[in-house]
Amino acid sequence: MAGLGLGVSPCCVFVRKGMSGNEIPIRMKLRSDGEWGFGNNKRRKSASFSSGEQEMSFSLSLRDKLCVSVVSSISEVPGSQWDACAVDASGGADKFNPFLSHAFLSTLEHSASAVRETGWIPHHIVARAQPDNNILAVLPLYLKTHSYGEFVFDHSWANAYHSYGYNYYPKLQSCVPFTPVTGPRILLRNTPFRDQIFDILVSAIKDLTATSQLSSLHVTFPSENECHKLTQKGFLPRIGMQYHWKNRNYKNFDDFLMDMKQSKRKNIRQERKKISAQNLIMKRLRGYEIKARHWDSFYTFYRNTTDNKWGTPHLTREFFHELGSKMGDNVLLVVAEEGDELVAGALNLIGGDTLFGRLWGCQPRSYYPSLHFEACYYQAIEAAIELNLKTVEAGAQGEHKIQRGYLPVTTYSCHYLIDEEFREAIQDFLIREAAQVKVVMKLLQESGPFKEGVV
Structure with missing residues (x-):
């Protein structure tokens, strides 16, 4: 299989067409800053980046230009400007995804x-507009030296590269670390140049991958629309599956149960009764109600x-202490007390319209029957109904969620591979994998826990 065969120079120069049709030189400065293995050369030094050392300039109009740069910390971006991009990209404050916020990522x-x-x-x-320097777009991006904390599994791809004597790592990853939550990844302000800026940023990160001699670029858990647009630009699409709960304008938890098949409704009620039978008290805490002792205990869990x-x-x-301090009422901590x-x-x-379930834990060497279901699923449903939220996203994996009212939904990821032969092999795998995922989802939907006619 052919190697990547890409050279690295101190200053890589690309050319893009401006709206006027004139060619605009784009210069990206690269600094060799570490020893990574790329392509067929195991100890070859290649590009590593630090803030201010790379910059690309694009023409948006006869007056305006777009300056695209890479920063080595999100703290270099004002929180208000990052969040403005994230809110616009999410479709407004009523659909805002807290994992895309400056507070969470920082x-x-x-x-x-x-x-x-x-x-x-x-x-x-x-991406900053010139000459006013306003930020029009941001994109969370990481250089990864492994594949942990992503929830889209490509370890077999890395093993395939290794078996041919090539290195898969490092790679570029656009995602929210440790968080399998769907949302936009290219965060754009609402401007007349929105589509043009999207195209520019996609070209920029593809160029960054190639000129840095990286194996690949991955965009995980983008929105369906964003995945479609990236596929049109040469990325390989991949689908996965999660389980989400949908609020059908329920007034309370019992109202939700009435939509369930009788056997499922009975099972849920029995599970919930076990909590009080074990002398456990459930509480939902938000904002100032969550104290340092809660976070210390939760870290143990x-x-x-x-x-x-x-x-x-x-x-x-x-992380947990700072999360509570920065995100306030956006944090909901469900606790069980004995x-x-x-x-x-x-x-x-x-x-904005969704409750995102993330992490769970309990005391070491302790076991409380049905407590996991109560804390993670039933308390989340009750909270979503009270807060009039449309959806509960309960995280990755877990077919046991289906009988508790969480149905399968499609998730997406997009992958840009430099080596053509690896790309073709992975594309063939993804086509076959997608067919299997669709069959499984159809079977799960047909055998769902809800009464006939409930959609």
């Missing part, structure tokens, strides 16, 4: 959860889960 970096030392090297893209399942805790104790003791918890974030 918490990942400041808490040393998503940083160079953990294999997440920030390379965020920022989180570590218990990672020790039992994943092996590696991606998030630090500081007497005066916290014994379990489930972390959720509240968006």
Whole structure:
């Protein structure tokens, strides 16, 4: 199989056509800053980036230009301008995705959860209008040295590269670290140049991948529309599946249960009765109600889960404390108490129209029947009904969610591979995988937990 065969120069020069038809030179400065293995050369030095060392200029009109740069920390971008891009890209405040906020992403970096030392090297893209320097678009982007914390599994691709003597890592990844939540990834302000800026940024990150001699560029959990647009620009689409709960204008939890088949309704009621039978009290805490002791306890619960399942805790104790401080009422922490003791918890974030369930854990060496279902699923449903939210996204995997009212929905990712032969092989795999995912989703939908006619 052919190697990548791409050279690196101190200053890479590309050419783009402006709206006037004139050619505009685009210069991206690169600095060789570390030893990575690329292509067929295991110890070859290649490009690593730091803030201010790369910049591209594009013409938007006869007067305006767009300056595209890479920053090594989200703290280099004003929070208000990042969030303005994220709100517009999400479709307004009523649909805002909290995981795209400056507060959430900066918490990942400041808490040393998503940083160079953990294999997440920030390379965020920022597009500024000239001459006023307003930010018109941002794109969360990371140089990755592994595939952990992504929830779109490409380890077999890395193994295939390795078997041919090539290196798959590092790679570029546009995503929200450790968070399988669908949302836009190219965050654009509402401007007359919106579509043009999108095209420019896609070209920029593709060029960045090629000139840096990286194996690949991945955009995970984009919106369906964004995935479609990226596919038209040479990315390979991939589909996956999650389980979401839909609010059909329910007045309360019992109203929701009446839409369930009798056997499923009975099972849920029995599970919920077990909570009080174990002398457990469930509480939903928001904002100032969540104290430092809650976060310390939840971190213990989180570590218990990672020790039992994943092996590696991606998030630090500081992450949870800073998250609570920065995001206020957007955080919903469900806790279970036995007497005066916290014994379990489930972390959720509240968006414009969606409740996002994220993490769960309980005391080490403790077992409480049905508590996981209560804390993660039933409490989330009750909260969504009370807050008049349309959806509960309960995270990745878990067919056990179906009988509790969460139905399969399609998720998306897009992959840009430099090596043509690997690209063709992976494309063939993705076509076959997609056919299997669609069959499974159809079967699950047909055997769902709801009465006939409930959609």
